[in-house]
Every structure is written in structure tokens, then in C-alpha cells.
Amino acid sequence: MTKKKITDVAGFGLRLIALRKKAGYTQQQLAGKLGVSRRMIAYYEGETVHPPTTILPRLAQTLGVSADDLLVGKYTSPTVIEGKAVPRKPTVYPTGSHAVRVACVREVYSAEDIRIVQGDSRRALSAIPDNTFQCCITSPPYWGLRDYGIAGQIGAENDPDVYIQDLVAIFREVRRTLRPDGTLWLNIGDSYTRGDRRWRAPDKKNAGRAMSYRPPTPAGLKPKDLIGVPWRLALALQADGWFLRSDIVWNKPNCQPESVKDRPTRAHEYVFLMSKAESYFYDFEAIREPSMNGQEPKNRRTVWNINTNGFHGAHFAVFPPELVRLCVLAGSKPGSVILDPFFGSGTVGLVCREYQRHCVGIELNPDYVSMAVERMSVVVLDGHCSESLACAQ
Numbered sequence: 001m002t003k004k005k006i007t008d009v010a011g012f013g014l015r016l017i018a019l020r021k022k023a024g025y026t027q028q029q030l031a032g033k034l035g036v037s038r039r040m041i042a043y044y045e046g047e048t049v050h051p052p053t054t055i056l057p058r059l060a061q062t063l064g065v066s067a068d069d070l071l072v073g074k075y076t077s078p079t080v081i082e083g084k085a086v087p088r089k090p091t092v093y094p095t096g097s098h099a100v101r102v103a104c105v106r107e108v109y110s111a112e113d114i115r116i117v118q119g120d121s122r123r124a125l126s127a128i129p130d131n132t133f134q135c136c137i138t139s140p141p142y143w144g145l146r147d148y149g150i151a152g153q154i155g156a157e158n159d160p161d162v163y164i165q166d167l168v169a170i171f172r173e174v175r176r177t178l179r180p181d182g183t184l185w186l187n188i189g190d191s192y193t194r195g196d197r198r199w200r201a202p203d204k205k206n207a208g209r210a211m212s213y214r215p216p217t218p219a220g221l222k223p224k225d226l227i228g229v230p231w232r233l234a235l236a237l238q239a240d241g242w243f244l245r246s247d248i249v250w251n252k253p254n255c256q257p258e259s260v261k262d263r264p265t266r267a268h269e270y271v272f273l274m275s276k277a278e279s280y281f282y283d284f285e286a287i288r289e290p291s292m293n294g295q296e297p298k299n300r301r302t303v304w305n306i307n308t309n310g311f312h313g314a315h316f317a318v319f320p321p322e323l324v325r326l327c328v329l330a331g332s333k334p335g336s337v338i339l340d341p342f343f344g345s346g347t348v349g350l351v352c353r354e355y356q357r358h359c360v361g362i363e364l365n366p367d368y369v370s371m372a373v374e375r376m377s378v379v380v381l382d383g384h385c386s387e388s389l390a391c392a393q
């Protein structure tokens with residue numbers, strides 16, 4: 001049986017921080033009282049994934065660098081490719097130190113252009129400085145539709161109002177981390193109240209659609225009501241300060257069939273374009289669409305016809321890369337840093353890499369993190385995915 005590390009005990013770090021602050025100690029003071037290094041306290045508080053090591057200063061000195069340089073990634077570790085060590089290029093972010101602070105949440109993958117943080121977006125975002133990202137492209141879990149099977153997940157709230165409040169709070173943090181001319185591209189789908197069924201029938205065609213329960217019909221709604229989640233969320237975000245700039249209908253020509261006979265089959269979801277300020281970066285030229293009759297390409301319209309294309313490893317809805325591509329091209333420039341706080345299998349990261357953008361992805365579920373790392377990894381460090389290379393004190 002593997003021994004559980006104390007730092008893996010749920011809530012340990014947060015309890016320690018709260019109790020230390022209540023007792024009036026800084027990390028340094030508490031460390032001094034115990035006769036240990038401050039890094040030791042930081043480690044127990046979950047601020048760094050590096051176990052404290054007393055040989056670190058001597059190690060760094062022998063190698064001719066400072067301890068911070070050794071930890072922060074200015075001199076990254078060699079990558080092993082086919083048994084040969086190949087020095088990796090230094091990690092360079094146009095936005096400076098944010099990557100270092102992201103790493104302190106629990107960075108599990110670090111490449112020159114992509115960083116993946118495993119954890120709850122609510123906590124991970126709080127570690128990221130203001131004005132970091134050019135845009136955020138994301139698809140939160142839909143309400144009451146899928147069970148991602150992990151504590152802290154968004155979407156399994158019994159009440160859609162609570163779900164919306166949770167998302168508004170997360171996107172408030174996202175707004176803080178966006179540059180002043182930044183945008184949010186938010187994909188969100190709708191769902192129905194449960195009617196008189198408490199359990200969903202298993203969905204044999206699409207395991208990702210199955211949820212082990214149906215939440216109760218929310219107050220104020222009737223059985224079989226379409227809830228209107230996308231617009232409830234969009235209006236709540238608008239009330240919270242976002243500029244609601246466009247609703248884009250993502251039409252899915254190859255949508256899943258539904259066994260309904262009293263309404264049309266749903267074939268669309270929404271992508272809301274929101275901005276932090278009244279004027280913002282939007283490259284309309286980059287996503288022009290073809291005109292009829294061989295005329296000049298025209299400004300992109302608000303209905304996007306894009307097939308869903310499942311990713312075989314995933315049991316949930318993955319973004320079609322084409323949808324992400326349009327958001328990336330219009331919402332950023334090469335070299336920009338893009339955020340996805342619900343990273344899933346990492347489609348946003350892959351598209352960013354293809355178009356020379358940088359990306360920070362946050363994902364709660366370790367299984368999906370592994371999936372994303374696998375999709376992202378061309379190289380593997382010593383047979384493991386790269387643990388955080390960057391964690392400044």
C-alpha cells in the first residue's frame with residue numbers, strides 16, 4: 001500500500017495557512033520557531049510541489065547558479081528523447097512572472113508554450129496576477145448533464161442558480177486576470193428539467209452524455225422546461241461587469257439524435273463573446289468567412305456551422321478544434337497567452353500550440369489532466385510528465 005503524503009490530505013494546506021495566520025505567524029516566523037526552513041512551511045501549505053531540501057543551496061552553488069535559478073526554470077532540466085538528454089529551451093512568457101506563481105498551485109506539465117495546472121480553478125486562479133491573459137477560451141461543465149466524478153466539480157449543483165453563482169465567481173477571477181483589452185469566449189449548452197424521472201437512462205451512444213442522476217426540478221420551473229442556462233449565465237455575467245458583445249450560435253450539423261417527439265432535436269450551443277472593457281482586441285480580418293458569388297470574404301457571421309468530433313480517449317464533450325481556432329485567431333496574436341480554466345483534454349492548448357500562442361490550462365480531474373498531458377506531450381521527462389519546474393519563493 002502506498003503511504004499517503006501529508007500534503008495530499010484534503011484541505012491540510014489550507015487549514016495550516018488559516019491556523020498559522022490565526023496564530024499571527026508569518027511563514028518565516030513559524031519556520032524560525034520550529035527551526036526549519038521557510039520552504040518547509042511553504043511545502044506543507046501546498047505553495048510549492050518541491051519538497052524542501054537542505055542541500056539545495058549547496059547544490060546550486062556547486063552548479064554555479066542561485067537556488068532560485070535552479071527552481072524557477074531559467075535553467076530547465078534536460079528532456080530525455082530516445083535515451084539522449086537534450087537541453088530544453090528556457091521557458092519564456094511575455095507576461096513575466098505569472099507562470100511561476102501558477103506553478104505554485106500544482107503544475108503538472110510545463111513546456112515552452114503550454115502549462116497545465118491541476119486543481120480547482122477557484123483556487124488556481126487566485127494565484128495568477130492581474131492582467132495576465134489576452135483571452136480566455138473555455139467550456140465549463142454544463143449544469144446537471146454530466147458527472148465528471150470528482151469532488152469540487154462545477155455542474156453537479158442541485159440548483160442552477162448556485163451553479164450560475166459559482167461560474168460568475170470564477171469568471172470574475174478570470175476577468176481580473178485578463179489584460180485590459182482581453183476577451184472571454186465562453187461555450188455553454190443548455191439542459192432540461194428532469195420531468196418525472198429521477199435517473200437518466202444510460203446513453204449507450206455517447207457515454208459523455210450520461211449523468212448518474214437528474215437534479216430535482218428547480219424552483220420556479222416546471223417538468224420538461226428548457227432551463228435557459230446559457231442566457232441566465234450570460235445575463236448574470238453582464239450584471240457582474242462583463243461587456244456582452246455577441247452571442248454566437250454553434251450549429252452542429254452532425255448533432256446527436258434525440259428520442260424526442262414533442263420538440264425539435266437540439267443542434268446548437270452558444271459561444272458568448274464578452275470583453276473586460278468597452279474596446280478590446282478583436283481581429284475580425286483573421287476570421288472572415290467566404291462570400292457568395294466570389295466576392296471579397298465578409299465579416300464572420302454569428303452562426304458557426306461546425307461538426308462535433310469526439311476525441312476517442314475522452315468520455316465528455318471536447319471542443320472541436322475548428323471552434324477553438326476561430327476564437328484563438330480573433331481573440332489573440334501569435335505570442336499571446338490564453339487561459340482555459342476548464343481544460344479537460346486540452347483542446348485549447350493544442351490549438352494554441354498550432355497557432356503559436358501560449359496557454360495556461362487548469363483542470364480539476366487528474367484523469368483528464370493525464371489525458372491532456374498525453375495529448376500535449378511530445379517529450380517526457382525521465383518517464384514521468386514534467387513536475388513543476390518553476391516555483392519561486
Ligand SMILES: C[S@@+](CC[C@H](N)C(=O)[O-])C[C@H]1O[C@@H](n2cnc3c(N)ncnc32)[C@H](O)[C@@H]1O
Pocket residue numbers: 119120121122138139140141142148152153154316317318319341342343344345346347348362363364365368
Ligand atoms: C466540458 S469539459 C471541458 C472540455 C474541454 N474543452 C476539451 O476540449 O477537452 C469541462 C471540464 O471542467 C472540469 N472541471 C469541473 N469543475 C472544475 C473546477 N472546479 N476547476 C477546474 N476544472 C473543473 C471537468 O473536470 C471537465 O474536464
